[in-house]
Amino acid sequence: MTADLILHHYPSSPFSEKIRLVLGHKKLPWKSVHVPPVMPKPDVVALTGGYRRAPFLQVGGDIYCDTALICDVLEHVRPEPTLYPPHLRGVCRIFAHWADTTLFWAAMAYNLQPRGAAQAFAKAPPELAKAFMEDRKAMRVNMTQLRPPDATSALRSYLRRIANMVEEHDFLFGAEPCVADFATYHGLWYTRRQVPVMADIFNATPSILEWMSRLEAIGHAASTKLSSADAITIAAGSDPQPAGSNLLVDSAFQDDHGIPLGSRVTVTPESFGTEPTEGELVAATRTHYSLRRADARAGLVHVHFPRIGYVLRAAG
Template sequence: MTELILHHYPESPFSEKVRLILGHKKLPWESVRVPAVMPKPDLVTLTGGYRRAPVLQVGADIYCDTALICDVLEHVQPEPALYPPHIKGVARIFAQWADTTLFWAAMTYSSQPRGAAQLFPTPEIGQAFFADRKAMRTNMTQLRLGDATSAYRSYLRRVAHMADEHDFLFGAEPCVADFAAYHPLWFTRMRTPVLADILQATPSLLEWMERMSALGHGRFEKLSPEDALTVAERAEPLPPGQNLLVDSAFQDDHGIPLGTRVTITAEAFGPEPTEGVLMAATRTHYSIRREDPRIGAIHVHFPRIGYVLRKADPT
């Protein structure tokens, strides 16, 4: 069995998305807790710059972004399927909408002052958190609270229409769309319950959330950040085509050949670049090789969608 190490923290909604998928697929995993805000020295040692949670580690291969992590977990354990063949396209498109548009409406709504007072034990901790997140939004337009609230209400009604028809959004079993839609609502309900009354207007959605929550997080053991780094140090990164990403054919959309030193950066949220040698650029993902003095060679993987590939500055 492949040792799956999840770097996450309990309050992270995207981490909850992956935790539930691990539970749904009954995959055992190792839990490494990372800080919610910078500095994150151990995580950045693995990623080379990327610092969003969660990150999935398998030996000396590091998988960033939950969209890519879902693909990895589907490869490790194909059943139950996140992408059932008859709804594969629409499930992916819905999940991308939920992870972006729905997520940011929910976060803006849930982070208003009443919600923030529940999230943080002291105002100082809250101020540090919001300052950290502001630094990550360098290329984003921030929704105003009133606009986000209106949008969130509308989105909840639309998703509830889907839950009216089935136990899960696209049928009798959950798919990637369910996990992507669930985690922003989970944040409102579980992390800012003072604001969770917005969910009461959609009872079928609350019933669906109960079914999602019942999937659980599966079987996991705690692992220290130091031990996770030791795992990476003792492992060798797998070459393209032999790792947990199924496609390996080169797709050149940038005029950047393999072997070039590049940077990969999120389009919007999280401006920190990861630099290394381009090992793979397929229809779905990028892979780069980097060297770190603490752990040696490491491969870091990103999805294509949502990330910017550039040649590294030669200076």
């Protein structure tokens, strides 16, 4: 490690909780930058170029977007304890993807029905609650959102299936947590800790609460606060690492689009928060894309995205 791990997040963000726990699992110290939960986010966009979901990870002049990619980065920084046990490498990644998408959206549609939303924003001014709901509505363009009754039915079924797993082991796939545990946990953490009025859904599956308590006990590791302005100054004073020598170890070019390296491109999330990031394509490997972009405040940065869940297009 030649630079600090800087996590841009906010306290009630479920996906941020996923990464905070992974940092705790690996006992990695980190810098904490709080970002706004809703737009505008000028300091975020200065670093990412458009991507605005929380969290993202900064290491000097390199910006890593999406928690799936951040987990890969943290695994490279500190391989043990592993997130990807060798005998489970495929299944735990597939399970984590399901948990980060299907399970998460069912949980949040359940969590933020009127009773849950009222508790989530009980201490916030009414205009903030309205702004949050409008912001998330804009981020869900072209997404199908489950209605609360359908989300409740789906979540009950998913909880029974997860309970079957953790009744057999301390964690989903054995005696130690893997990436699937952290991905499964965070949407349910929101239910239990952010909108506990909705937590009666766990009454039928007490083994899930025991599993969640084991994960919660891991903690978040040591963190120190950092302002967003200081994070931008760090980026401006750092050279991004060349493709292949950063914290994403695969570097071989994989061309599935007919777009050569050096092209001007955009990378956009497939479904949620579909603001594009534009830049020069400097890496397109089997696992990720990397864009070089310049910002008046942050200077030259490389912004990295996973392939899965993101769309690459030639700019213009």
